Amino acid sequence: MTIDRSTTSAPAVAAAPADLSPSERHVIFLYLGTLIILLAFGSPSGGLxxxxxxxxxxxxxxxTAHEVATFRLAASIPLYLSFAFGFIRDMWSPLRMRDRGFMLLFxxxxxxxYVLCAFTAMTYAMLLVAVVTLTAxxxxxxxxxxGLTSVIGQQHAMTGQVSAVWNVFLSIPTVGALLIGGKLSGLLEEKDPDQALRILFLVGAAIMAVIALYSLWKPAEVFDNVRVENAAGRHPIADMKRLVRHWPIYPAMLIWLLWNFAPGSNTPLQxxxxNTLHATDAQWGEWNAIFAASFIPTYIVYGLLCRRFALKKLLWWGTVFAVPQMVPLLFIETTTQALVAAVPIGLMGGxxxxxxxxxxxxxxxxGLQGTTLMMSWSLYYVVSRFGDVLGTHLFDRYGGFTVCVIAITIVYALILPALLLVPKHLIATADGQTPDFTLGAPEPESDAVK
Structure with missing residues (x-):
């Protein structure tokens, strides 16, 4: 099998879709943002x-730390297989309600x-089974x-705005979970173990029940503006072959892999x-919260720039700013300086x-948006775990965090040549203009695996 990446003279842009009114966009962003926040808080693998x-x-x-790491590794098995859940989403419409059916049913x-787990005595084995089952x-x-978020972004030529909204609303519960999760844990310490987990799981049950009820809301601004792309009579094997032959996903996933590999940005940094700067547990949580919150301003800036500049320019600008992201950590000598440095580090990555x-x-x-987006999350969990293992090895072997900063910077720099692999017609437009094959025209044959 060979991959042909030659370019053609076909026009990169087809007629733009009808522009949504500002009020319609606001309802769409509010609907998706609320859903993203609820899911982030209700996730068994989320911070809360x-x-x-x-x-x-x-x-x-x-x-021990090793045993906790082993638990996390095993409990994350469904996350490594996220793409399979996305593929089921693309193939199936539960209760004939499509994405709302998944929200209501699951x-x-x-x-x-969550309720069942709340009233089960938790041993190590039972807790592992509970987390794996809940995650699945x-x-x-x-x-x-x-899937719904990416479909809306594609069909209305606002992938950049959707990306910005997605990242902003995902950052809010991330910061909240880092601050609330620790306090919740402290409150639960006052309870006996079974009662503590019961409260925790009942909180999760309440959030997921709200999501099920949320699915009953069907705003016309959201669902009347989504075209069905899954044709009747589709064959799963044929769709899998189509996914494999779709060249644009390969450079996108490679860039995503390099961006999330980041050897040393988790355990070694902690x-x-x-150990070196004598930060407390609370200060480690504060560092992560500041770091996550500092992404938000540049996410908002991205949402404004994506309507004025082609994605190609934003990819290059963003990567150039991101390559030295962790370098400020080389110059900190106190915990206070580390907390201050978390701000520019976050801003440089947004x-x-x-x-x-x-x-x-x-x-x-x-028609395979769910599969592709969930594949990106599978990749995220796999490479971030391996990146942490490599970073820990470097940290232990060379006795310091400097080597981790060097490794992260080198990996980020590799994104620059990876950008050259992205099909030019895919990134030649700003929001409001759509590349040919996302509108429904046949995908360029030159971008296929032959």
């Missing part, structure tokens, strides 16, 4: 639930599973949100701040993250 579970494992079950199922059920709802998600949405083959 995950952080108290990690403290439960450490403080109540008295697991939002209710996940809420019920939750991913059906997540795939619906991912050990550097806490433009790149917005552009890379924009690229992934544009790269989705028609």
């Amino acid at each position: 639930i995950d952080i108290p579970i990690s403290f439960f494992l450490k403080n109540r079950l008295h697991l 939002g209710g199922v996940t809420a019920s599973l 059920s939750f991913l059906f709802v997540s795939s619906a949100q991912n 050990y550097h701040l806490q 433009l790149a993250t917005g552009a890379y998600l924009d690229l992934i949405i544009r790269s989705c083959p028609r």
